[in-house]
Amino acid sequence: MKTFNTILLGLTTAAFALSTSAAVAAPKEIAVIVKTTNSNYWQNVKKGATASAAEAKGYNMTFQGPASESAIADQVSMVENAVTRKVAGIVLAASDPDALVPALKKAWEAKIPVVLIDSLVADSGKRYYQSFLSTDNEAAGEASAKALISQVGKTGKIAVMSYVAGAGSETGRVGGFKRYIEKNSQLQIVGTYYSQSQMATALNQTTDVLASNPDLKGIFGANEPTAVGMGRALAQAGKAGKVIGVGFDGNEDLKNFVKDGTLYATAVQGSYSMGALGVKTIVSLIEGKKVAPFVNTGVVIVTKANVDLPEAKNVLY
Known part of the structure; x- marks a missing residue:
């Protein structure tokens, strides 16, 4: 019986170790939320974000946006849902400078880092994000x-x-x-x-x-x-x-x-750069590294x- 108990204890310990290891190894979600998915511009942002996410080990990127840029309430819900499911970080292109501030506050209170791309939020939301990447x-x-x-x-x-x-x-x-x-x-x-x-x-x-x-x-x-x-x-x-x-x-x-x-x-x-650098910046924040408060991603007159x-x-x- 003692031998059986010893074996059982060993199996239980091993199972717990495997379970713990799996939990630790589970990819951390980076939520990329843009103004709309129905635009080549934002799809190019997605390409950049996807490329950087593929290089970042231990992370899983999700990408979403409303049906249109004017569907601001839908975007607010997406940010709130990301906070509820406790994502590791959020990369956001805010459709409205004021409407997104309360949702960003929720992320801040949940200690979820936020990187803004493309568009700023109102001054009242400054403390709730850590970096802004955009065209000037x-x-x-x-x-x-x-x-x-x-x-x-x-x-x-x-x-x-x-x-x-x-x-x-x-x-x-x-x-x-x-x-x-x-x-x-x-x-x-x-x-x-x-x-x-x-x-x-x-x-x-x-x-x-x-x-x-x-x-x-x-x-x-x-x-x-x-x-x-x-x-x-x-x-x-x-x-x-x-x-x-x-x-x-x-x-x-x-x-x-x-x-x-x-x-x-x-x-x-540089829409591709916004997505790529947005994900790289949020990974740096998650890992406790310092990031620039603003990065100019540039413009070319073609x-x-x-x-x-x-x-x-x-x-x-």
Whole structure:
């Protein structure tokens, strides 16, 4: 009996050791939550995040986002659910600067590190995240304005086709564009239109703007779906190359619009880098390492002159 008990004790101890080892070895979840999954831009972010997650041993990445960038309540729920299931870290592109702050506070209270990418939250949420990786959106807006002025000159009418009013990236990007125009030209901005990041909405809005402003000289589309809709409207109205268009982001449609002259230029962010560096940064935080509070992931103004050069190919997707 003693021998049997000894064997049983040994088996129990071994089973406990295996169970403990399995628990320790279980991958830690990194939740990457973006503004929407229905965009090539965010899918390129996913590619970067996936590549970094594959290199990080002991981690499992999940990737999600709402059906649209305007579905802010859905994104808030995704962050709250990540906190509830006690993920190891969160990489977030916030759709709204204010609405996400309470959810980030919950992450902070649960001691879950957070890295923001693409868009900031309001100042009230500063203590709840540890690093921000993004294009310098104000500088990118200024660069877009400079590109437009180089082609249309400093007088006449232009239009701004934006996406979600008040989003962190939108505030910096469109704000930077407008301020540069106002300080460095006499161009009149006939209106700012918000597509809610819906390509079809941007197409219809641009079609209306072109019809009601036959003397329009230039137009700026401030994110991927908006710029694609804008480009299609220019082509359908026979205004490609006549009304100078500058887009933002760099999917296949926008690259082709630049190549065929529908758009003069598009400003392309390092979306792959945002995903890749976002995951690397959250892993560093989880492992107790110091990280930079801000990382500028850059922007490239892509025109016919450089669209086939490495500087553009490295950011187009």
